Amino acid sequence: MPLLHISMRAGKPEAYRQAILDGLYLAMREALNVPEGDEFMTISEHDASNFRCGNAYGVKRSDDAVLIQITVFASRTAEQKKALYRRIAELLGENPGIRSEDVFVNVLDAPAENWSVGNGIAQFA
Template identity: 70%
Template sequence: MPRLNISLRAGKSEAYRQAILDSLYRAMRDALTVPEDDQFMTITEHDASNFRHGTAFGVARSEDLVYIQIIVFDTRTPDQKKAFFRRATDLLGEHPGIRPEDVFINIVEAAKENWSVGHGLAQFA
């Protein structure tokens, strides 16, 4: 039951944004064994004045930088997380063509009892 929050600079086409969503969904399915149709993702676009980045850690990022935050159950292994980072970066490079330097991902883990996915119920507690 991952939840993805994707942030990028405004101005990309709908096809570009949909390619991001499609690539990340495929990466989740491949690396994190996410069930079919488990797609809870949003894209937020930002004006240039509200979107900042640097070259920390020696990474030369461009204006095409995409921030990806994925919130998942706290059950994924380090190997699964590494596989997701790699698979997501590879797929985003293929379509819509984002450079590896411009893919910034962080994973936030939450215990299953901290999720309600509808009807005010704690479905996983």
Template identity: 75%
Template sequence: MPLLQISLRAGKPDAYRQAIFDSLYRAMRETLNVPEDDQFMTITEHEPANFRYGAAFGIDRSDELVFIRITVFNTRTAEQKKALFRRIAELLGESPGIRSEDVFVNIVEAALENWSVGNGLAQFA
């Protein structure tokens, strides 16, 4: 039940943004065993004045940088997370064509009882 929040600079066409959604969903299905149709993602676009990044950690980023925050159950292994990072970079490189240097991913883990996916219920508690 991942929840994705994607941030990028404004101005990309619909097809570009949809390719991001598709690539991220595929990467999660392949590495985290996310169920079919488990797609909860948003993209937020930012004007250049509201989008800042640096070259920390020796990575030469560009204005094509995409920030991806994935909130998931706290049940995934380190190996699954590493595989997810690799697969996201690969698939975003293929479509829509984002350089791996411009793929910034952060996983936030939440306990099962911290989720309500509708109807005011704690479905996983």
């Protein structure tokens, strides 16, 4: 039950944004065994004055940097997360052509009782 928030600079065409969503969904299906149809993702676009990515940690980022925050059940292993990071960078590199240096991913673990996916109930608690 991942929940994704993607932030990027404004101005990319719809096909570019859709390729990001499609790539992230495929990476989660492959690396985290996310079920079919488990797609809860938003993209927020920001003008240049409201979006900043530095070059810390030895990574030279460009204006095409994409910040991806993924909240998941607190049951994912470190190996699953590492596979996810690799696969996201590969897929977004293939389409829409984002450099791996510009793919910033943060995974947040949340206990199962922290989720309600509808109807006002805690389905996983």
